[in-house]
Amino acid sequence: xxxxxxxxxxxxxxxxxxxxxxxxxxxxxxxxxxxxxxxxxxxxxxxxxxxxxxxxxxxxxxxxxxxxxxxxxxxxxxxxxxxxxxxxxxxxxxxxxxxxxxxxxxxxxxxx
Amino acid sequence: xxxxxxxxxxxxxxxxxxxxxxxxxxxxxxxxxxxxxxxxxxxxxxxxxxxxxxxxxxxxxxxxxxxxxxxxxxxxxxxxxxxxxxxxxxxxxxxxxxxxxxxxxxxxxxxxxx
Numbered sequence: 112x113x114x115x116x117x118x119x120x121x122x123x124x125x126x127x128x129x130x131x132x133x134x135x136x137x138x139x140x141x142x143x144x145x146x147x148x149x150x151x152x153x154x155x156x157x158x159x160x161x162x163x164x165x166x167x168x169x170x171x172x173x174x175x176x177x178x179x180x181x182x183x184x185x186x187x188x189x190x191x192x193x194x195x196x197x198x199x200x201x202x203x204x205x206x207x208x209x210x211x212x213x214x215x216x217x218x219x220x221x222x223x
Numbered sequence: 224x225x226x227x228x229x230x231x232x233x234x235x236x237x238x239x240x241x242x243x244x245x246x247x248x249x250x251x252x253x254x255x256x257x258x259x260x261x262x263x264x265x266x267x268x269x270x271x272x273x274x275x276x277x278x279x280x281x282x283x284x285x286x287x288x289x290x291x292x293x294x295x296x297x298x299x300x301x302x303x304x305x306x307x308x309x310x311x312x313x314x315x316x317x318x319x320x321x322x323x324x325x326x327x328x329x330x331x332x333x334x335x336x337x
Contacts, residue, residue, distance in 0.1 A: 142322070142323065143322070143323050145325075145326075147328075153330060153331075154227075154314050154316075154328030154329055154330050154331050155266070155314075155316075155326075155328050156328070157325040157326060157327070160323070160324075160325065162323070200265065200266070202266075204322065204323075208279065209271055209273075209278075209279070209321045209322065210268050210271065210279070210282065211256070211268060211326065212268065213258075213265045213266035213267075213268075214265055215264060215265035216265055
């Protein structure tokens with residue numbers, strides 16, 4: 112069956128450390144994978160998009176990797192800050208259908 | 224510039240009533256998506272529009288759900304004969320085109336069916 116999985120448990124890290132979040136998928140062949148941030152009571156906000164032929168993408172303190180062999184994406188926040196505390200969602204396109212499939216998200220808490 | 228807006232922001236209704244949820248996408252965005260998010264859950268894809276056309280309605284949970292889009296702009300999601308399990312946050316997103324683009328989300332409509 113098709114699945115997209117993120118760590119369901121909250122991730123607590125100390126300010127200044129690097130947070131690493133994982134997104135694994137099964138039985139999809141996405142052309143794109145996206146990461147979003149969602150704060151309580153708000154809609155998701157786009158962070159980064161990575162294509163299947165890209166291994167890594169960076170934007171300021173954010174880095175995303177995409178391994179189509181492992182069927183995994185890693186999302187890194189370096190020099191984390193309390194303001195980075197939020198739920199982070201990964202999403203992939205269900206190729207050929209124009210649907211986007213979202214993971215359940217990982218809640219990140221950065222401790223001051 | 225204006226982002227995606229949704230109305231109402233909150234809706235409380237009684238079981239069996241019909242509700243209409245509205246989405247105003249970013250001007251010029253041809254793609255529009257509806258999602259549902261239940262408490263503590265991920266986003267469940269419902270339907271997408273390319274212009275005014277919704278080629279695939281298979282994500283709608285039941286035939287009580289319908290959606291339309293007019294003028295390549297405003298979209299309405301209608302739920303008939305609401306049930307308690309319909310309670311969720313309904314999110315709309317728009318995008319310049321269907322594939323490989325950022326989705327810009329609205330704030331959502333929180334629906335509670337009593």
